[in-house]
Amino acid sequence: MIETRRRAYLEALGFDVWVTRPAASERGRLGVSGGQGSTLLVCPAIADSDTELARDVVRALGGDPAWAWLDPPADAGGQRLEEVIAGRLITRVVLFGPEPGRCLFRGPAPEIVGSATVLSAPALEELAASGSARLALWRQLRSTTSAGRGG
Numbered sequence: 265m266i267e268t269r270r271r272a273y274l275e276a277l278g279f280d281v282w283v284t285r286p287a288a289s290e291r292g293r294l295g296v297s298g299g300q301g302s303t304l305l306v307c308p309a310i311a312d313s314d315t316e317l318a319r320d321v322v323r324a325l326g327g328d329p330a331w332a333w334l335d336p337p338a339d340a341g342g343q344r345l346e347e348v349i350a351g352r353l354i355t356r357v358v359l360f361g362p363e364p365g366r367c368l369f370r371g372p373a374p375e376i377v378g379s380a381t382v383l384s385a386p387a388l389e390e391l392a393a394s395g396s397a398r399l400a401l402w403r404q405l406r407s408t409t410s411a412g413r414g415g
Contacts, residue, residue, distance in 0.1 A: 292344060292345075292367055292368050293334075293335070293336060293342030293343060293344060294306065294332040294333065294334065294336065294342055294343055294344070294345060294348060294368075295310060295332065295333050295335075295336030295342055296330055296331070296332045296343060296348055296352075297313065297330050297331040297332070298330070299328045299329050299330030299331065300328045300330070300352075301325075301327035301328040301329045301330065302327070302329075302352075302353060302354055302355040302356065303325055303327065303329035303330070303354065303355070303356045303357075303358065304329065304330050304331075304332055304348060304349070304352070304354045304356070304357045304358070304380070305318075305321065305322075305329050305330070305331050305332065305358050305360065306331075306332045306333070306334075306345075306357060306358065306359050306360065306364045306368075307331065307332075307333055307334075307360045307361070307364065307388060308333065308334050308360075308361060308363045308364060308387075309333050309334070310331075310333045310336075312333065312360065312388050313331035313333065315388060315392075317388055317391055317392045318331070318388065321401075324402055324405065325405060330348075330352065330354075332345075332348065334363065334364060334367050334368075335367075345357070345368050345377060346377060346378055349377060349378040349379060349380045350378055350379075353379070354378075354379070354380045355379055355380050355381065356380055356381050356383065356408055357377065357380045357381070357382045357383065358383045358385050358405070359373055359382065359383065359384050359385065360385050360386070360387055360388050360391075361385075361386065361387030361388070361389075361390070362384075362387070363387075365384060381408055383404055383405070383408065385401050385404070386401070
């Protein structure tokens with residue numbers, strides 16, 4: 265967090281800031297929050313999970329879903345999606361925007377990974393701007409929740 269603040273400060277002063285890219289072996293790794301539910305919400309950056317819309321999504325889902333984000337800091341380690349699903353008994357993964365799918369799967373997201381159904385949702389910015397996109401997401405989430413309950 266301090267490094268992010270330092271980088272923003274330098275950029276505000278007009279300095280060009282160079283940041284190293286993760287090595288190819290680190291790509292596709294996720295940082296994961298402490299949620300304990302069976303749903304994993306994946307967004308491009310950790311800041312995306314700390315918005316009013318993100319909190320609305322959590323309230324709509326109920327329970328305690330975990331958030332995950334791409335390219336965690338090197339010292340945080342990170343896990344592959346399959347490891348998170350198996351280790352946390354995840355049954356539903358929601359990918360917000362196209363970036364998580366491209367990074368994790370190198371192409372279109374599959375419908376199922378391990379024991380989890382994978383849903384592709386619009387980016388959080390698009391959901392914040394479009395009521396019809398939010399309504400479609402709520403319906404999609406409700407249909408997967410009711411299907412998991414047997415009705």
